[in-house]
Amino acid sequence: MAPTRRTVLASGGPALGSLTAVSGCLGADDDADVSCPPSVPTDASLRLGFVGDVMLGRSVDERWRDAPDGPTAVWGSMLDELQSLDVLVANLECCLSDRGEPRPGRTFHFRASPKWAVAALDRAGVSCAGLANNHLFDFGPAALTDTPAHLADAGIASAGAGVDSETAFEPAFVEIGDLSIAVVAVTDQSPSYAADGDSPGTAYAPLDPNHPLTRRRVGGALAAARDADPDLLVVTAHWGPNWVTEPGETQQAFARWLVDNGADVVHGHSAHVIQGVEVYRGRPIMYDTGNFVDDYAVKDGYRNDRSFLFELHIEDGRLAALELTPVENAYVQVGRADEAVAEWLRETLRERSRPFGTAIERDGLGLRVPLSCPA
Numbered sequence: 092m093a094p095t096r097r098t099v100l101a102s103g104g105p106a107l108g109s110l111t112a113v114s115g116c117l118g119a120d121d122d123a124d125v126s127c128p129p130s131v132p133t134d135a136s137l138r139l140g141f142v143g144d145v146m147l148g149r150s151v152d153e154r155w156r157d158a159p160d161g162p163t164a165v166w167g168s169m170l171d172e173l174q175s176l177d178v179l180v181a182n183l184e185c186c187l188s189d190r191g192e193p194r195p196g197r198t199f200h201f202r203a204s205p206k207w208a209v210a211a212l213d214r215a216g217v218s219c220a221g222l223a224n225n226h227l228f229d230f231g232p233a234a235l236t237d238t239p240a241h242l243a244d245a246g247i248a249s250a251g252a253g254v255d256s257e258t259a260f261e262p263a264f265v266e267i268g269d270l271s272i273a274v275v276a277v278t279d280q281s282p283s284y285a286a287d288g289d290s291p292g293t294a295y296a297p298l299d300p301n302h303p304l305t306r307r308r309v310g311g312a313l314a315a316a317r318d319a320d321p322d323l324l325v326v327t328a329h330w331g332p333n334w335v336t337e338p339g340e341t342q343q344a345f346a347r348w349l350v351d352n353g354a355d356v357v358h359g360h361s362a363h364v365i366q367g368v369e370v371y372r373g374r375p376i377m378y379d380t381g382n383f384v385d386d387y388a389v390k391d392g393y394r395n396d397r398s399f400l401f402e403l404h405i406e407d408g409r410l411a412a413l414e415l416t417p418v419e420n421a422y423v424q425v426g427r428a429d430e431a432v433a434e435w436l437r438e439t440l441r442e443r444s445r446p447f448g449t450a451i452e453r454d455g456l457g458l459r460v461p462l463s464c465p466a
């Protein structure tokens with residue numbers, strides 16, 4: 092087997108600096124290797140896909156669960172593109188179960204029948220589902236624990252929820268040939284859904300890396316992932332308030348802290364709208380990847396029905412670029428965006444990435460973000 096990225100980089104790279112963003116954030120962990128440019132021990136060209144909220148409950152479930160082509164039709168004209176990826180990571184914004192009762196005190200409850208929904212995720216080629224969010228526990232502990240079990244039965248990895256806090260924060264692992272990818276899932280949403288001790292729930296922690304709970308739980312999850320010596324470490328985070336087009340300063344500081352502590356990719360979601368992309372130490376931070384497929388009403392002025400398929404391209408043993416394919420969610424089915432929608436998405440992503448000084452290139456209907464190191 093080829094040497095891992097951690098081994099390749101162990102003897103080189105610049106010294107690790109402390110994070111100087113807001114809130115006096117902690118510096119990098121001494122065990123984390125965040126040399127720039129990041130290297131990957133493979134000669135293969137690989138495409139790793141990332142999408143935002145995949146909510147297969149309510150009207151999506153009603154439309155597709157009994158349809159013979161439901162598991163493929165829900166992905167519309169994006170199916171071939173999704174299936175062509177080497178890896179696909181998605182935020183699963185619902186539980187997969189036939190059990191449980193709606194938890195009281197909540198307005199929305201998202202649950203999909205595993206009979207068709209697991210098949211849909213499998214047909215799309217989902218490699219890993221992030222479960223750390225504010226809807227996995229909508230139908231109680233039985234439905235929550237059913238979800239990773241159903242995914243595992245289909246060979247789909249998951250992270251971010253479990254029977255106890257230790258399980259909820261355990262990294263998931265995806266293999267592509269000799270290449271190993273660790274995925275850590277976290278959320279700052281719905282603290283009442285948090286796994287605690289022997290109680291089931293989600294991988295909850297506040298955004299602030301100075302918070303003792305975050306240092307213990309998220310720092311511990313990152314350390315556990317690094318101990319497995321993966322070639323890439325992905326953090327998928329369901330974070331921040333809804334309907335906000337720019338990440339807050341604390342959120343930005345937390346994202347950079349994740350990279351300083353070993354994350355190669357930060358995959359954000361939760362706001363229901365796309366936010367900007369930052370390249371930090373040669374690594375992509377996707378602050379919010381928006382909604383991918385759901386039945387949500389379109390909120391005036393926000394266009395929460397428009398987003399991207401985000402593709403990380405690995406070429407010649409390095410993280411080369413992030414490529415963005417415009418998509419539109421037509422209520423319960425996702426599809427490729429037309430030129431007018433694609434133009435809106437391109438301009439919106441450029442505008443929201445401008446505060447980070449991100450270089451963005453036109454690439455057909457979509458965009459390309461080179462992953463370069465600071466001069």
